[in-house]
Amino acid sequence: MADLSSENDRLIRYRKDDPVDHAAVTVDSFLDQSSASAVRVEPGDDARELIPHLERLALVEVNFPSFGDGRGYSSARLLREAGYEGELRAVGDVLVDQVAYMRRCGFDAFDPDAPLDQSDVEAALSRWPEVYQSAADASTPIWNKRHG
Amino acid sequence: MYLYDHYDQAMVDARVEEFRDQARRRLEGKLTEDQFKPLRLMNGLYLQLHAYMLRVAIPYGTLNSRQMHALADIADKYDRGYGHFTTRQNIQYNWIRLQDAADILADLAKVEMHAIQTSGNCIRNISSDHFAGAAADELVDPRPYAELLRQWSSFHPEFSYLPRKFKIAVIASDTDRAAMRLHDIGIQIVEQDGELGAAFYVGGGMGRTPMIAPCIKEFVPLDRLVTYAEACLRVYNREGRRDNKYKARIKILVHEMGAEEYAKAVDAEFEHMLDEGIEPPFAELERIRTFFEDPAFDQSASEDIDRSDPDFALWVDRNTVAHKVPGYASAVISLKPVGGIPGDATSERMRLMADLAEEYSFDELRVMHTQNIVLPHVRKADLHALWTALEAAGLGSPNLDTVEDIIACPGLDYCSLANARSIPVAQKISERFSASGKTEALGQLKLKISGCINACGHHHAGHIGILGVDRKGVENYQLLLGGSEAEDVSLAKITGPGFDEAGIVDAVETAADVYLREREDGERFLDTYRRIGMTPFKEALYG
Ligand code: HEM
Numbered sequence: 078m079a080d081l082s083s084e085n086d087r088l089i090r091y092r093k094d095d096p097v098d099h100a101a102v103t104v105d106s107f108l109d110q111s112s113a114s115a116v117r118v119e120p121g122d123d124a125r126e127l128i129p130h131l132e133r134l135a136l137v138e139v140n141f142p143s144f145g146d147g148r149g150y151s152s153a154r155l156l157r158e159a160g161y162e163g164e165l166r167a168v169g170d171v172l173v174d175q176v177a178y179m180r181r182c183g184f185d186a187f188d189p190d191a192p193l194d195q196s197d198v199e200a201a202l203s204r205w206p207e208v209y210q211s212a213a214d215a216s217t218p219i220w221n222k223r224h225g
Numbered sequence: 226m227y228l229y230d231h232y233d234q235a236m237v238d239a240r241v242e243e244f245r246d247q248a249r250r251r252l253e254g255k256l257t258e259d260q261f262k263p264l265r266l267m268n269g270l271y272l273q274l275h276a277y278m279l280r281v282a283i284p285y286g287t288l289n290s291r292q293m294h295a296l297a298d299i300a301d302k303y304d305r306g307y308g309h310f311t312t313r314q315n316i317q318y319n320w321i322r323l324q325d326a327a328d329i330l331a332d333l334a335k336v337e338m339h340a341i342q343t344s345g346n347c348i349r350n351i352s353s354d355h356f357a358g359a360a361a362d363e364l365v366d367p368r369p370y371a372e373l374l375r376q377w378s379s380f381h382p383e384f385s386y387l388p389r390k391f392k393i394a395v396i397a398s399d400t401d402r403a404a405m406r407l408h409d410i411g412i413q414i415v416e417q418d419g420e421l422g423a424a425f426y427v428g429g430g431m432g433r434t435p436m437i438a439p440c441i442k443e444f445v446p447l448d449r450l451v452t453y454a455e456a457c458l459r460v461y462n463r464e465g466r467r468d469n470k471y472k473a474r475i476k477i478l479v480h481e482m483g484a485e486e487y488a489k490a491v492d493a494e495f496e497h498m499l500d501e502g503i504e505p506p507f508a509e510l511e512r513i514r515t516f517f518e519d520p521a522f523d524q525s526a527s528e529d530i531d532r533s534d535p536d537f538a539l540w541v542d543r544n545t546v547a548h549k550v551p552g553y554a555s556a557v558i559s560l561k562p563v564g565g566i567p568g569d570a571t572s573e574r575m576r577l578m579a580d581l582a583e584e585y586s587f588d589e590l591r592v593m594h595t596q597n598i599v600l601p602h603v604r605k606a607d608l609h610a611l612w613t614a615l616e617a618a619g620l621g622s623p624n625l626d627t628v629e630d631i632i633a634c635p636g637l638d639y640c641s642l643a644n645a646r647s648i649p650v651a652q653k654i655s656e657r658f659s660a661s662g663k664t665e666a667l668g669q670l671k672l673k674i675s676g677c678i679n680a681c682g683h684h685h686a687g688h689i690g691i692l693g694v695d696r697k698g699v700e701n702y703q704l705l706l707g708g709s710e711a712e713d714v715s716l717a718k719i720t721g722p723g724f725d726e727a728g729i730v731d732a733v734e735t736a737a738d739v740y741l742r743e744r745e746d747g748e749r750f751l752d753t754y755r756r757i758g759m760t761p762f763k764e765a766l767y768g
Pocket residue numbers: 271273278310311312313317389392407429430431432433474633634635639640641642679680681682683
């Protein structure tokens with residue numbers, strides 16, 4: 078399988094498996110077309126409609142047309158809570174100042190419109206020593222450490 | 226009072242370093258203003274008419290004297306020697322330089338304070354009852370729940386890009402001193418069959434479309450509090466309108482869906498979330514509670530107050546409030562001297578208030594949403610000494626909840642969104658009533674002024690409200706009557722055509738005179754208005 082990360086130098090991935098090699102379809106066409114294994118969720122889509130079909134999905138792209146539209150954070154978390162383990166990729170207006178929260182909501186790949194500097198991303202991801210709440214990542218909340 | 230442990234401190238310190246880096250990139254020109262704006266807003270830094278403004282969070286309005294001293298030092302070191310206490314129990318500095326902002330945040334972090342999430346479309350600082358832990362009528366101290374929610378909402382990964390800002394208030398008494406039902410979420414801690422829980426009111430707010438929050442859940446058990454709040458927010462984050470900034474608050478969503486439908490959607494989300502491990506263990510709430518245990522009150526402290534000095538007796542009657550321990554009172558320091566700027570305090574006065582809190586109030590101070598300061602736990606025997614010190618510093622105005630105790634937003638003197646000035650109107654009204662001597666006769670009369678439709682000065686909730694509008698390029702003021710932010714919550718109504726600056730001061734006096742003429746025994750202005758309605762006021766105003 079082709080390694081897309083070598084073809085697309087904007088793609089940043091935190092997964093070991095190979096990226097899906099075909100384009101993502103809209104939620105509507107995914108729901109009527111059984112062959113696709115990649116789907117693209119827009120802010121107004123209800124990600125819960127995908128839940129019965131998670132088995133056959135390998136890639137969910139969540140689009141952020143503008144970084145200030147935070148619906149995609151909920152879409153991502155909902156899918157992870159429903160047990161989705163495939164790739165969850167944030168695409169669109171994704172800036173370095175959002176990647177840490179996105180990781181916490183379950184995103185494990187970023188394909189932003191404007192390329193991110195890998196070292197800025199690493200700095201942003203390592204900035205926060207702790208977290209206050211449980212989310213879709215493996216971080217241990219402060220309350221758990223206090224009483225762990 | 227809550228104290229940070231090394232976890233809390235590490236989070237605040239990390240935030241300072243992050244912002245220092247962002248401000249440096251902006252100053253070096255590596256970030257444009259457009260890119261920098263959302264980042265500075267998450268740290269309470271606004272660009273105003275003349276300078277940057279920094280809003281510092283005072284969680285649930287509680288401070289100790291060391292923190293108040295730090296606020297005074299910041300006013301001297303980085304501003305013009307004063308600060309402005311706001312209706313959300315925070316403090317704002319109006320004359321900040323971008324180059325100093327990170328240093329100010331670092332100074333704040335040293336005293337366990339910050340400016341995190343004091344602006345932006347995220348969950349803002351959580352407000353509460355300013356008499357929490359002292360009020361004779363409270364069920365429990367509401368602040369542990371507010372602190373639990375503060376931690377939950379800090380750096381929340383899912384809810385930092387909401388459709389619009391989000392404000393939460395927590396109270397635990399039937400008397401509402403926090404305008405609870407005018408918040409996006411208002412929580413009242415209640416008791417049912419001997420067990421504590423939380424009633425959730427969702428979808429209140431002021432701004433251009435004021436709404437009173439309906440109750441969507443009468444009882445959420447305390448060990449589900451965070452999970453239920455998370456469900457409320459998730460439904461809003463997914464469904465709240467993003468097509469129109471003026472329709473983006475949760476009040477519009479709840480209104481358009483209907484409270485019942487919204488509540489159903491929250492319930493469904495809540496059921497699902499119960500298995501997600503969102504709720505902190507009960508031990509965490511217990512840990513937080515230990516910080517809010519009563520200080521060592523002297524249960525046998527004398528209840529006697531020597532009232533031989535009439536000025537002191539007046540201040541006691543007006544500015545002190547019943548405490549749960551009979552030998553104590555909560556004392557309100559008015560930041561509304563006649564002719565002054567509501568809510569402003571000089572560094573010198575901040576230091577004095579801090580020192581008095583240390584001496585007389587177990588080191589605690591509170592910021593009220595009415596822009597005054599409370600010393601919550603003062604022995605009755607110490608009230609005279611306290612009052613004497615306040616009087617000497619010009620802080621002894623005996624005007625709590627009177628027509629002189631005006632809430633006013635910064636208005637056109639500072640704010641880039643303003644239509645009209647608020648501060649001079651407040652100054653003229655307090656001067657007028659103080660000079661005419663009617664303040665005393667009018668009793669409780671809550672007057673609230675906003676310089677534009679955004680309603681930062683709570684004009685919708687004033688017994689008398691004033692709203693600044695722009696009329697063909699001239700500052701104009703509308704008069705509103707009949708609002709209340711308290712447990713008898715209601716929204717004020719506009720009387721009719723607006724007035725110019727001199728005219729609005731006269732109009733307030735005219736409305737006050739109608740009340741004095743019409744009132745029956747024991748009625749407040751609001752009660753009389755509710756009984757007789759708008760017509761007699763209109764006749765007097767527009768004749
Ligand atoms: C000076 C800079 C300020 C700006 C630019 C500003 C901006 C705004 C805006 C745009 C709204 C309307 C939000 C909406 O309806 O969605 C608003 C509401 C509000 N602001 Fe301000 N504000 C400022 C200062 C203040 C101050 C000093 C206070 C406290 C005294 C304050 C407290 C509030 C409150 C209580 C509301 C209405 C409650 C609600 O959110 O529904 N603001 N502000």
